[in-house]
Amino acid sequence: EAAVTQSPRNKVAVTGGKVTLSCNQTNNHNNMYWYRQDTGHGLRLIHYSYGAGSTEKGDIPDGYKASRPSQENFSLILELATPSQTSVYFCASGGGQGNTEVFFGKGTRLTVV
Amino acid sequence: GDSVTQTEGPVTLSEGTSLTVNCSYETKQYPTLFWYVQYPGEGPQLLFKVPKANEKGSNRGFEATYNKEATSFHLQKASVQESDSAVYYCALSVDTNAYKVIFGKGTHLHVLP
Numbered sequence: 001e002a003a004v005t006q007s008p009r010n011k012v013a014v015t016g017g018k019v020t021l022s023c024n025q026t027n028n029h030n031n032m033y034w035y036r037q038d039t040g041h042g043l044r045l046i047h048y049s050y051g052a053g054s055t056e057k058g059d060i061p062d063g064y065k066a067s068r069p070s071q072e073n074f075s076l077i078l079e080l081a082t083p084s085q086t087s088v089y090f091c092a093s094g095g096g097q098g099n100t101e102v103f104f105g106k107g108t109r110l111t112v113v
Numbered sequence: 114g115d116s117v118t119q120t121e122g123p124v125t126l127s128e129g130t131s132l133t134v135n136c137s138y139e140t141k142q143y144p145t146l147f148w149y150v151q152y153p154g155e156g157p158q159l160l161f162k163v164p165k166a167n168e169k170g171s172n173r174g175f176e177a178t179y180n181k182e183a184t185s186f187h188l189q190k191a192s193v194q195e196s197d198s199a200v201y202y203c204a205l206s207v208d209t210n211a212y213k214v215i216f217g218k219g220t221h222l223h224v225l226p
Contacts, residue, residue: 004156033214035216040218041218042202042216042217042218042219043157043202043216043219044216045213045214045215048213058213090156090157092156094214101159101162102159102214103158104156104157104158105156106154106155106156107155107156
């Protein structure tokens with residue numbers, strides 16, 4: 001079964017601190033995505049990748065960096081966390097060409113205080 | 114740019130009544146359209162997809178027709194159940210940037226027993 005695993009599942013960070021959210025997929029998918037989910041905004045794309053070593057900006061990349069060191073792993077990095085980045089973050093993977101199913105992890109709840 | 118607009122929620126229905134969640138999209142490309150469903154504590158999961166204009170997709174009693182002329186993809190179910198309570202997302206991907214999947218803001222459905 002397709003699997004996308006996110007860690008940690010919950011995180012409390014201090015303003016100005018560095019936060020790294022990790023994602024691992026066992027689907028052997030080329031594409032991986034990071035979304036944030038907020039009430040009133042739905043799912044918004046932060047960064048995505050179409051293979052190891054590649055990262056692309058999504059619709060709301062400011063304040064975030066991404067890293068794809070391997071086919072399986074895709075990280076989201078907040079160098080200087082701010083309270084406005086308090087949200088639920090979802091990682092997802094997909095086979096390619098965008099018109100195939102995208103599989104999501106269970107999400108990471110991040111609170112920046 | 115490419116976008117998706119759907120019924121704002123929450124939508125509250127009684128068991129056995131019918132459901133329509135409106136979805137309209139904007140793109141100058143050739144989209145594949147999706148409906149995703151998200152249950153509490155989980156990530157979104159695919160309900161069904163329709164890659165071709167004027168075709169219908171369906172799953173678990175839900176259905177939607179890809180109406181190219183009206184640029185719509187409304188979700189319908191004849192008789193909802195309490196277990197259908199969830200958040201529903203309309204989404205699209207387009208051929209020329211097939212790595213991006215764009216989601217609507219989501220519609221929260223509550224079904225009362």
